[in-house]
Structure formats: structure tokens, C-alpha cells
Amino acid sequence: xxxxxxxxxxxxxxxxxxxxxxxxxxxxxxxxxxxxxxxxxxxxxxxxxxxxxxxxxxxxxxxxxxxxxxxxxxxxxxxxxxxxxxxxxxxxxxxxxxxxxxxxxxxxxxxxxxxxxxxxxxxxxxxxxxxxxxxxxxxxxxxxxxxxxxxxxxxxxxxxxxxxxxxxxxxxxxxxxxxxxxxxxxxxxxxxxxxxxxxxxxxxxxxxxxxxxxxxxxxxxxxxxxxxxxxxxxxxxxxxxxxxxxxxxx
Numbered sequence: 001x002x003x004x005x006x007x008x009x010x011x012x013x014x015x016x017x018x019x020x021x022x023x024x025x026x027x028x029x030x031x032x033x034x035x036x037x038x039x040x041x042x043x044x045x046x047x048x049x050x051x052x053x054x055x056x057x058x059x060x061x062x063x064x065x066x067x068x069x070x071x072x073x074x075x076x077x078x079x080x081x082x083x084x085x086x087x088x089x090x091x092x093x094x095x096x097x098x099x100x101x102x103x104x105x106x107x108x109x110x111x112x113x114x115x116x117x118x119x120x121x122x123x124x125x126x127x128x129x130x131x132x133x134x135x136x137x138x139x140x141x142x143x144x145x146x147x148x149x150x151x152x153x154x155x156x157x158x159x160x161x162x163x164x165x166x167x168x169x170x171x172x173x174x175x176x177x178x179x180x181x182x183x184x185x186x187x188x189x190x191x192x193x194x195x196x197x198x199x200x201x202x203x204x205x206x207x208x209x210x211x212x213x214x215x216x217x218x219x220x221x222x223x224x225x226x227x228x229x230x231x232x233x234x235x236x237x238x239x240x241x242x243x244x245x246x247x248x249x250x
Contacts, residue, residue, distance in 0.1 A: 004058035004241030012044040012088040030221040035238030044088040059106040059241035062113025074124040106240035109215030117215045121187030140178040150222040175218035212240035
């Protein structure tokens with residue numbers, strides 16, 4: 001049976017004097033290796049090819065990125081100077097998220113993708129968790145080597161009976177943390193799947209989705225084949241993609 005085809009929306013980035021549509025290699029590798037699926041990069045072209053993409057793909061992965069969702073998308077505060085935004089990606093991913101879920105296509109959000117999914121369902125974001133009373137500093141130390149930046153640093157509690165709990169088989173796991181933004185108000189139809197000890201939501205699912213529809217704030221794609229839980233998470237997404245491919249071929 002052919003592998004499921006997973007779309008990965010790209011960032012739009014200015015490299016030198018030219019614009020590029022780019023996706024981090026670690027996400028492509030995680031789809032190819034741990035999900036056992038065929039990755040395809042989707043350019044940040046807004047809604048122009050939404051119908052064609054929905055007909056062609058068996059899953060969509062919404063990745064992390066150095067950019068943030070533009071605050072006007074969720075009636076948020078003015079961004080701090082120097083904050084990187086990607087309006088072309090926003091214009092592509094936000095409508096694609098809700099359309100894919102409605103079409104029964106599996107979706108998986110990571111970091112920025114987690115935040116996009118919350119905004120797409122009407123939620124809001126806290127721009128700087130580290131400045132909120134009682135919150136941990138969820139940012140990485142950018143002066144350290146990558147392996148240390150992406151090392152597990154804090155535990156999260158998995159919702160008993162939830163999807164992550166069923167995949168992990170335990171109630172607590174330790175994850176990495178490389179974000180400053182987080183969920184302020186959880187979007188409609190979303191159900192919390194995991195929380196950090198400071199109460200920050202670390203994962204959620206779309207409660208009434210007919211297929212896999214999950215988002216996590218941490219980075220399971222990092223060296224995914226070396227982490228049993230991360231590998232199982234991508235495998236579950238890949239399995240959902242194969243089920244969709246089977247339905248699509250009928």
C-alpha cells in the first residue's frame with residue numbers, strides 16, 4: 001500500500017534578496033521516519049489551493065517556527081519590537097486547520113502549529129509567559145548547544161483517559177521547552193490533553209474531530225527516533241494518515 005501523503009505548510013522567509021518557502025528538515029525527517037509517510041511541503045500561498053490540498057493529502061503537520069502568529073488574529077496586544085511574524089503563513093495555516101479538521105483529515109500541531117490551532121478555533125495567546133505571575137520561564141537557553149536546548153527540562157501531567165495518556169501509558173512525562181508564547185484562552189472545541197506544573201496548557205485535541213487532531217507545545221520531532229514517546233506520537237499520526245489514505249482510495 002502506498003504511504004500516506006502528509007502536507008507540511010512552509011514559512012515564507014526572506015533569505016538575502018529573495019523570498020523562500022521553507023520547512024525545517026527535522027519535521028520532514030520525523031514524518032518520513034517516525035510517521036512512515038511521504039512529506040510534501042506546502043507553499044504559504046493563503047487559501048488559493050485549499051480545495052486541491054484537502055483532496056490530495058492524508059494528513060497535515062503544522063510545524064514550529066521562529067515566527068509568531070500575528071496578534072490581530074486573536075485580538076492580542078501590540079507585539080514587542082523585533083518580534084518576527086509571518087502573515088503569509090498565518091493566511092495559509094489558519095483556514096487550512098479548520099478546513100482539514102472538518103474534512104476528517106488528520107492534523108498535528110507542534111509549537112507554532114499548536115498556537116495556530118488554538119487561534120484557528122477562536123482561542124488567544126499569552127505573548128510572554130515568563131512575565132506572568134506564577135508561570136515558569138518556558139524559553140530555551142539559546143547560548144547552549146542544540147542538544148541542550150532541546151533536552152527534556154520539565155514534566156507535564158497527561159489528562160487521564162486522553163489520547164496522549166493512551167499513547168504514553170503513564171500520567172507524567174518530561175518534555176523539552178522552547179517557547180515564550182502559550183495558550184491564554186483555549187479555543188472552542190479544544191480539550192486540554194496535558195499541563196505543565198505551572199498550569200500552562202502543553203497539549204490539546206479537537207474534542208469532536210472525526211480523525212487525529214492533536215497539538216503539543218513541545219518539540220517531539222527533535223531526534224524523534226531516539227525518544228520512544230515521540231516516536232509513538234508520530235506513529236499514531238502516521239497510522240491516522242494511512243487510515244485516511246485507505247478511505248480516500250475507495
